[in-house]
Each structure stands twice: as structure tokens, then as C-alpha cells.
Amino acid sequence: MPKSQFVSPEEVRQKDFIKFQDIPVNQYNKTIKEEKANYSKEDFLRIYRDMVYIREFETMLNLIKTTGAYNEVEYNYPGPAHLSIGQEASAVGQAYLLGVEDYIFGSHRNHGEIIAKGLSAIHKLSEDELLEIMKEYWGGSTFAVVEKANPNASVKELAVDFLLYGALAEIFGRVTGFNLGMGGSMHAFFLPFGIYPNNAIVGGSGPIATGAALFKKANRKKGVVIANLGDGSMGCGPVWESLNFAAMEQYRELWDDEFKGGLPIIFNFFNNFYGMGGQTFGETMGYRELARVAAGVAVNQMHAERVDGYDPLAVIDAYRRKLSVITEQKDGPVFLDVITYRFSGHSPSDASSYRTKEELDAWMAADPIVGYRQKLVDAKIADEAAFAEIDEKIKATMFKIYKLAIDPEISPRADLDKNPDFIGDMMFSNAKVEKFDDRPCDVLIPKEENPRIQQIQKKVRVGVEDGKPVSKARALQLRDALFEAILNKFYTDPTLIAYGEDNRDWGGAFAVYRGLTESLPYHRFFNAPISEAAIAGSAVGYGLCGGRVIAELMYCDFLGRAGDEVFNQMSKWQSMSGGLLKMPVVLRVSVGSKYGAQHSQDWTSLCAHIPGLKVVFPVTPYDAKGLMNAALSGTDPVVFFESQRIYDIGEMFHLEGVPEGYYEVPIGEPDIKKQGKDITILTVGATLYRALDAAKILEEKWGLSAEVIDARTIVPFNYEKVLESVKKTGRILLSSDACERGSHLKDMAQTISELAFDYLDAPPVVVGARNWITPAHEYEKYFFPQPEWIIDAIHEKILPLDGHTAATNWTRNEQLRRQKYGV
């Protein structure tokens, strides 16, 4: 789209061949003797020690799962345990060079990575730093456990205990765990050591890690992000999307010099050849060698390599070179195919029916820990006794940690009897943060010079003047109101970035962002590929790293493409982190019309169903600006619905005009758009205007005055105003453009029935769209709620209207018939 880039027919039509470079496969070939230049004896032994820590930790869990005890101390752990016995060298090799400013994101099989990265961080941090971290974490409650159990230990020893205990207590769901026990085995993390959220959804970390790398780049933060993924995740669309998102050419070609270069991320595939039981080598994948994939993603082939993950030194060697590609050459992203193998099953219930004993035996014969130890003994780095001593010490430590973690006195669970809101209070952070950094905002021109702002200044800030509507071209429109709020935040919060499809240059498909390109450099405002999963998922990563972001999905209908990212990631990370993470993400989705079945759906109900998302749907310029301001000042994920029917509408209710300055409309408060006394009509979305038309008909034909309430927000929702209204009118009809079945309006109607039962003169009635595909525009009057439908429904179900004959069918039999046939 940028005009600076020319797509030349002459060039692109020329005959040529695309050439690939060779992808190195297991090229590391150094002896211990050679490596002495890089490692001291302590380094060599520490690598061994870290691998054994992982092996023992995982062996312990395996014994608990399979025999119900560890060292004959019984414990019942019913939760998940995806163990990485056999994969220790790849994890330790990866973590060896990483600092705390380097973030790792992982998968369900993450215990090894947590331990390796944690041990590496403990080695690098000073004692003072470690003490400060441990004492501050959850007010020192996790640290207190290990400190009390081991009062004479050194700070570094305590830190190791702290790491193992925090992880194990988390796995066992204890309130002393790293995430208050709210994350568990597949979600544990510890930010101060650079251990970022691990994900139970295969490939889930792909987009999130990409967003974290985007955060580092756009905010000039040091460090590299590692996306730890399994080979099975190469079958997941969001992972492919992330590879491309991280490798987009615009970073090199279009972004300002200071920001040039791909995202600082290493896609590290721990390739153990199985996705659960599906064999990625030869069965479920076509790549044969995973590293091959990278060659198709970017011209630099993502510096892809296959590395022998059974040799910790080979992995360290690869990381030494690849980190420099990112930090020195600024030529990320990098793709690593680290081959490894798990001796344990996918999980302890795995009968390994998909592999032979011969295969398992062959890999166990190549055991990375045994092999590495033998090499060190052969090279006379240390004798067997030294290794045996390390083994014994680790076993003792692990047993000690185990006993602490299963003790209900020392490691209690949260008491939900005493504190029933313990989890509820974590669902939203509900904080107000004006900006996430105090540095100046990177902008291209002063705000007042923005051409869109200048254009808006000429507009009338109300939609009605002297009782007459102001023409659309003269009136400040809803899209202008959104723009004002968004632009203002770009000049307030330096961390704010926005992206989506066709955002830059085009100004967004519906012209909300028109004029934004002129104000903002690429690293704050850019075009995303058509990759909804990567757009939403990277926003999650950006947000949880501490940056504010507006991601746009263009059409609401594309939410399905970002299903996991919105429903499992954006919504859950605040609470799964025990409240540690914030999610200042605004996800703009636009509800269409006129464009048929896949471009016209109101999916507010889907979002409302998922705990952890705030859902708003303003339909007036005043509300749009106020709610956008509120969303952009909060710390919770907000799915921000807009309607394409009314981007051009002026302000018809707030007749003092939409304020030029800053104001917020509180999230969760409905608004009475028209007072009345005979019937309440509650709407979600642009249906408001049709409800007002219906109210007019009721007034003119029957002298009935309807009170029309605009929900504005779906989650959270304060029912007080609605209930007061129903107590007054005794009747309520709810309407929106969402399909009637499963519409959130049904939920609202049910709540109103319960809470206002004694005041109701009729059951609450929902008028939604038909349970069909959205047909072509010309048929929409048969599909979306119309003013006449509202009148008919009132007549048939609430209050028969004198002399009225319904044109649409709201009878009991028809309702039963539709339900019976599911239409």
C-alpha cells in the first residue's frame, strides 16, 4: 500500500529462479577441549547440574502421577503433567546465555524451560538483586516458606529453592505458588527471571511472543524474546501467522532507521518429533525437516538451523550466534529447529502406542545427561564422584521442596470459603493508568497540526441544530469522535501503538484512522498482514509486557479467525497470572451490514460469554469518544464494538455537543436515551435508532411513551437503571442486531425477570435478528430487527395495541416452530 514502494510489472514478470541458501543441520562439531576457551570448569558443571535439576523435578512429578508418591511420601496430584524427561539439554542450552531482560514464552511442556531459565537468571543476578526480587514477590510470602525451611542457606541456594518451590507450589495449585496457584502446570511463569507466560494451547505462545518482541522493538527495550514451541504447533495457523508477522519486510523497508530490522524474536521449536502422538516426522507434516519451513518465510530464511538439542553445548553455540544476529545485525526473526526427544509420554497417561520400544531405547542410549557427563569425565573436567555429589544434593533439595509444597499448612490453597471473591477479584484489574511510560511520545507533527483534527474543527459538534438534523458532511461523526479519543491517547501514552489491516495510509476500512498516518511513525502505527490471530495474539503479548495497544479486526465476523487469541489468551491472562499481569488491550471490531452472511454479524454475545473480557458497543459520537477514552485509560482487555451503519452519524442526544476535551463514559453504565413511562426498550448497538423509530410510532399511534435505554456496555453491566425503568413501566423489550438464539439479550431478559418479577406486566421480550445467515442487503429488512417488528412484538407479547394487526409473526406457535427447527 505505501506509495513509496513500486510494484513494477516489468520486474515482477521477468524470468528468474528463486534461490535458497543451505540450511545448516547439526553442524556443531567442537570437542570439550576446544570449548574450554568458552567455559570454566564451574560452567561445565553448572550445565550438568541444571540438567539434573530438570530431570529430577520431572522424575518426581512422574512418580507422583504414576505411583502416588515420591520417596515414599504420598501425594495425590490429579492435574496435568507434560514432562520433558530427555529434553533437558535443549532447555539448559537455550537458557545458558539469556539474561533476565530476555523473555521466554513456552508451551504446556514448560517445566524444564522454567527451571533452566530460572537457574540461569539466578547465576547472573547478584545476591542483592535476588533478595530484592524474592522479598518483593507477593510480599515475600513465597520466599518466607523456603527461608524458614532453610535458614542457614546462602542467597543463591535460597534462590534455587525459591525457584523450584514457586514452580512446584504453582503446579499443585497452592497460594504460595508463582501465580497464586491460578495458573498451574501449563501456565506457570515468573517475570523477574524473564520467564513469561506458558501456554496450554498448542502454538498459543507464537502470537503472544511475537507481541512481546513488538513491545521490545517499539519501546526500545533491551533483550530478545524466545517463543518456545513444539514441532506439533507447526500445524497451527496462528504460528504461521506469527512467523510472517515477525518477518514482515516493512520493518526493514519502511520503519524509521532506528527501528529497522525484523522483530527481536527467536522461534525456537523443541522438535521432539511428536505432537502428542501424531508423528510430525513422516506422518502429520510435510516439511520432513522442520527448519525447511523458515526458508519460505523470509528472504534471509530466518537464519534457520537445525541444532542437536541432545548436546547442551551445541545449543549454546547456536544461541551465541543467533542472539548476535538479532542484537548486532538487527536481522531477526530467527528460526531454530532444536531436535530433542522425550522419554516420558505426552503425559503420564500416555501408553506410547505410537512408538516402538526400540526407538525409545535408542534415544535413551543417547541420554543427553549421561552423554554430557561422560564427555566431561573423558576430558577430565571432573571425576565421577563430583557428579555423584551433584546428583545427591539435587535429590535432597527436591525432596525438601516436595515436602514443603504438599504441606497444607505451609503451602495452603486459597480459602474460598472465607474469601469467596478470591478469583472474582482477579478477573479484571480495573485500574486507571493514563500512560505506561513517562517518556515523550514519538509523533511526527504537533497534535493541532493533524489534518484530520483541522478538518474536524470545522464541523458542528451536534447532530441536531434548532430541531433540524445537521447534514452528515457538516456534523462531527461517530468516526471523528473515535479518532479524537485515539489521537489524544497517542499524544499522551508513549507506549500506545495501533495496527490492523489497512490501518496506515488507507486510514482503516471505515476511515476512523484517517489522518493518523500523518501524525505517527511506523513503529506506532502500521499495517498488519491479514492475520487476525497474529493481530489479536500479538496485542496480548504487547499488553502483558506493559504496553497499551489498539488492535483492529476490521469486521466482527473475523473474530472467529482470532478465536483462541481473544477467548483463551486476551481474556484469561490477568486472572491466570494471579493478578500479576495487566491487559491494556483495546480490540476494535466493526459490525457490518449490507455485505452478507460473513460480514454482517454482531458477536457481542460470544465475547460476553467469555469471562475476563469487557465488551462495549457505543452508538453515539458522545458515547464512542467517552468509552474509547475509558477503554484507553484502563488496564483490562476491552472488545470495542462499532457499527458500520452509523460511523457517519452525528450526536443526537448530547445536545451540548461532543466535548472537544477529554472526558470518559464509564464502562458498564447504560444510558437512557429517551425518557418514557409505558414501556422500556433496551438496545445493544445500532438497533437503538430503530427502537427510537418504534418509540415514535407508539407515541403517535397509541399515545404510549417508551423509555429507550442504550446498553452501551455489555460486560460489565449495571442493571440498576434498567430495573428502575422496569419498575416504572412494568414492561420491557430488548433488541439488538445479534441473532436471537443465544443472544446476550436473552441473558439480560432472564436477569430482569428475576430481579423485577413482581413489577412485570409481561415477560421481557427479545427482538433479535433471525437465526439465519445474513442475507443480501435487499433482504435485510426480513433479517434485522425493524421498528415494525418491535411494534408487533409489543402487540403480541406485551401489550395488545388497539386496532393493530401484526405484519410479522410473534405467536406462540411460530416461536415453538422456529425453536423446533432451529431457525
Place this chain on the structure above:
Amino acid sequence: MATPIIMPRQGISVETCIITEWHKKKGDRVEVGDVLFSYETDKASFEEEAKEAGVLLEIFFEADQEVPVLIPIGVIGEPGEDITPFLPENMAQGQAADAAAPGGAGGADPAADAGAAAGAGASPAQVLSAGEIKISPRARNLAKKHHVDLRSAVPTGPEGRIIERDVHKLVETGPKVTAAAEAEYAVLDRPVAGTGIGGRVTTEDLQKAAAGPGAAVDFAPGGATAEGPQIPAVIEYQDQPLSNIRKLIAKAMHQSLVNSAQLTLNASFDATAILEYRKQLKAGQEGLGLENITINDLILFAVARTLVSYPALNAHFFDDTLRVFKNVHLGIAVDTDRGLMVPTLFDANLKSLNQLAKQAKRLISQAKAGSISPDELQGGTFTVTNLGTLGIESFTPILNPPQTGILGVCAIEYKVRPAESGYAHYPAMTLSLTIDHRAVDGAPAAQFLQELKQNLENFPLLLAK
């Protein structure tokens, strides 16, 4: 030849544009491709180039003006050419796009299976089952507040539901019920016209209604022939729906027999003393007001005083408890037009004969009138039922649970007994005592009857106690 400059239409939904800037002035010479003016829609900005060479003869709209699309906004030509055909006011009308409301106007195509308009008929409230009326919660609350009779409401809500406006209407026009009549009216099976203030239904209206329709039913005899089997061609009958009070009585009586162990004892006593005493009362001075004390009152008095010594008979029996009362709250069975009613004479054992008689008279008359307070139709601990006035000589009264005893009073008969010379006759009255054998055994019940008999036969002594 002069050519108009037309405001382009950028997109099918664009109706108007705003001219942001004219790059040429009136009188400027322009070449093909020169930028004439900039304009914008709500989504984007554009520039319009000259499509003809010539002089910009006229500009109809200045910058910042909003202009409908596809109309001339200026003219290019050679000096002196006529531009009047292009003046906006001379252009065809109706260029302005017809502004379609967002979402389109909803045409009301009559659907073939359009639902029937509900609530048109003025049928009375739909009764779901006895006593249940289809009504919205809001309307029910309103009706309660205004004491209106919902059976008179004309439902206009969907599916025959009484809704708020129907109650409002009833408050304005329909029958209301006085507070005194409400309880009884509530169990009546049909509406009644009110004659009280503001058309309220009074207790009097209820009495009249009770004596009214449904009372007399003629059964015409079948055609009789002289001989042989006489089977009528048609068995004539009439189904009379039970009133609610009849249903309640039916249910209570059946429950009583099903759920308790009833045993009836009969004994007669010499009524000479009470008849004599009654005679004295009647003959007494008028000013004392004792002349209205009846034989029944004397029996009630004796029962109340005697029961105090038999707590198990002045009691309520529950499955695992016997609730024994300190005072006697005497139920008095009263035959009324609407059926059996049993008002309670509270603390009967503490009352003087005169007080007791006055209370009993009031209770009986109110029960018959239907004006008795519901509070006085409950709480009895023992019941007396008198069929003696109707000539009954002996019967088996049915307990009024959870009470443990009920005394039936029968007619006076004359009996003989041995006298000094032959036989003497005397007035005898039979008492039929039914007890709940679960609570009381036969012997103590017989003792009670015996003591009652003694008290009645020596009534002046009882009065002196």
C-alpha cells in the same frame, strides 16, 4: 462551448461532498489536467482535475460548502458564453439523493401467517384451575392494593392474561369488595354485583348471592306407567359445581376421618335443672337482659367449665405432640347458607354465663351473615355441635382436627325411670362425644361425660363454683 464542472460521486453511498479548496479563481485560464479544486467525503480527500481547457467562468459554490454530488459547481468555457443553463437553480430537481435511513425502512409486507391480534375479546379472566387466574405479577400486586375482584377483570393481555391496565380499568369501573367481605368473597366461585359504596361488594351482597342461583333444581318425574318396571327414558340431573366453601368442608371432613381414630360415646342427662333455670331466666326482670340466654348457652357454659379438668380433651393432637391449652376456646358449629362454619368463642371458661351467651349469639349471627372475621374462624380447642333443635336423638360428630374432642348435643326426649311409686318421666338430653382415640382413651372420655352430666343436672351448683 461552455462545460459544467460536476461534483463527482466518489462511491455509491456518497450523497454530498465538501469543497475544501478552489485551486483556480474565477477568470483563471485552465488547461486539461489542472487541479481545479479539492473536496472531501467523510472518508477521504480528493482532487478534481479540469477535463476541458478554457476559462473558469463561474464558481457556484465556495470552499467549505457542502454540495450534493453530480451537480455543476462551476463552468469552464470562453468569455461571453452563456452559463445560465448550468446555474444550480436551473438544474433538474431531485438531484439530492434520497436519504435512506440507516438500516433501511422496514416495509411491512403482510406475512401470510400473520399472528391473530390478541386480547380483543372481552371474555372473563381465564381460570387455569380453581382459584388460579392468569395474571401478570404487576397486575396481581395492583389488584391486591385496591381490593378489586379479579374475576371481574376483562383480560386484554396476550393469551388472555390480565395485565396492569385491566386492573386499572377495574379500579375505575369494576366491582370492589369491602374489607369485611373480602375473605369470604375470595373463596366464592362467581362474581357478585356490589351494592355498597362505589359499587363495592358487601357482606349483604354475599348473603343474597348465596341464597340465589343454583339453589332450586327441579327434577321432573319420568313418565309413570301403571305397571311393570318403570324406567324413565331420560335420567334427568343437573351438575352443580361445588362452591369453594363446600369443597373445603368436603376436604376437611374427609381428612378428619382418614387421619384420626374417632370414637363416639353417648350418654343422656336429666335436663330438668337446666330447663328450670332457663325458665327462671326468661321470667327474670327485663332490665337484666338475661332472657335471651338459651339452653345451648347453658350447655356451652357447662362444657367450658368442665373441660378445664380434662386437658387431653382441650388439646390439639399432632403426630408426636399433644398441645394442651390453658383456657378453653370453644368452637361452635353453625349451620349457614353457605355450609358449616365453626366460629370460636375464646376463653370460654373465663366468661360469666351472660358474657358467654352474648358472645355466642354474636358469633352465630355473624357466621350466618358471612361477616365473621377469619380470625374468629380458627383457634378452637374443642367444638360443640347442636343438632337437637332439629330433633336428632343421637349422632356421631366428626372431629375438627387437630382438636381431640367434639360434643354433639341432641334433642330433648322424655324418658322414664323408677320412682317411689311406679315410674316417673323426665326430660332427657343425649350428649354424643367423639374423641380422637389417639389422644384420649375411652375411660377418661367417659369420665368427662359423667362430670359434664353431673354439672348439667346440678346447674345452679356449677354456677356457684
